Amino acid sequence: MMPESSADKSVNLLGPLAGVRIIEMGQLIAIPWAMKMLADMGAQVIRLESCQRLESYRSDSFYGNDTEGEFWNRGANFYEHNRNKLGITLDLTNPAGMQILKELISISDVFAENFTPRAIKNFHLEYEDVRSLNPGIVMVSSTGYGFTGPWANFGATGPATEGASGLSYMTGYADGPPELPEIPYTDYTAGEQTVFAVMTALMHRLRTGQGQFVDISQTQAASATVPEALLDFAANGRTEPRIGNSDPGMAPHGCYPCQGEDRWITIAVDSDERWRAFCGVVNKPDLAEDQRFKDSLNRWRNRAKLDELIGQITTQWEAHQLMN
Structure with missing residues (x-):
């Protein structure tokens, strides 16, 4: 028999949001991702889906990696974004289905959706209605x-709002075109900011008893990740240049070739101390004493030459050797 735990019996093992009920009408990533994080913290999230219009992520799978079974249960991304949730399907064009949703809203703390404003208006589910x-x-x-x-009524996913926010314009190599990240980045950015906004609104309600309407724009959420570039343009008229894998505050900072075909390693050095340590690891102590690279500012000024030298060093190593 295990001895009785000495842990504080008052510890909440259900999570800080236990007792909070959320009704989610989410699609794809932004709202499902945000509500998943709130569910992970203990909130009861009831996800509403349509009987007629299947969530596209339910059936999506990577090419060549199709799984067997029901086509609506094949999407790994769907389960990643919707873990720890309850689910219900309703036909909101049917008065009985809409009545069930309204009853759920009446006993819940949060109602979250990522439809266009036009669709929410047609459902009569704007904030005043709710x-x-x-x-x-x-x-x-x-x-x-x-x-x-x-x-407002333009539908959008990450790739569209990355362009609208200016984020993709600043992404890419100096001599190349704007590029998009490999993932719908702004969907996740908006999702994380939604979590903070909901938590803040719940705290406000706890103090005042008042609910709130939270308007999350993916474009604004993405713009908030590049404030320096926006301020520099507004104040000085300067456009942020594309700098590839470089970083405005670190050098070296990039992706370097290793032994083997198409083998690479990313290296980022954020201090003089770590620069000296790096030089020791790759058996190049003389590089640490080179006046061109003696401190962060000089390494940044001479980063093109530094990248060339580091590339020559890393090609003598296997990637896993350097990583370890």
Whole structure:
């Protein structure tokens, strides 16, 4: 028989959001990702899906990696974004289905959706409608371009809002075109900011008893990740250049070739101390004494030559040797 634990019996093992109920009408990533994180913290998330329109991530799988079984249960991304949730399917064009949703909203703390404003208006589920059912509810709407404005009703995913925010314009090599990241980056950025916004709104309600409407724009969420570039353009008219794998505050910072075909390693050195340590690891102590690379500023000024020298060094190593 195991001895009785000495742990504090008051510890909440269910998570800090235990007792919070969330109704989610989410699609793809932005809202499902955010609500997943809240579910991980203990909230009860009830995910609403359509009987007629299947969530596309349910059936998506990587090419050549199709799984067997029901086509609606084949999407790994769907399960990654929707773990720890309850689910219900409703036909919102049917009055009975809409009535069930309204009853759920009336007993919940948060209503989250990422439809276009036009669709939510057609469902009669705008904030004023929802608040009439539950005055203390927190409603969060995640859109591509905001709940108001000329682009409000444009549907969007990460690649579109990465362009609209200017993020993709700043991404790429100095002599190349703008590039998109390998993932829909702004979907995840908006999702994380949604979590903070919902938590803040719940704290506000705890203090005041008042619900809130939270308008999350993916474009604004992405713009918030590059404030220096926006301020520099607004104040000085300068456009942020594309710098490839470089970093404005670190050198070396890049992807370097190793032994073997198409083998690479990424290296980032953020201090003089780590620069000296790196030189010791690759058996090049003289490089640490080179006046061109003696400190962070000089390494940055001479980064082109530094990248060339480091590339010559790394080609003498296997990637896993350097990594270890």
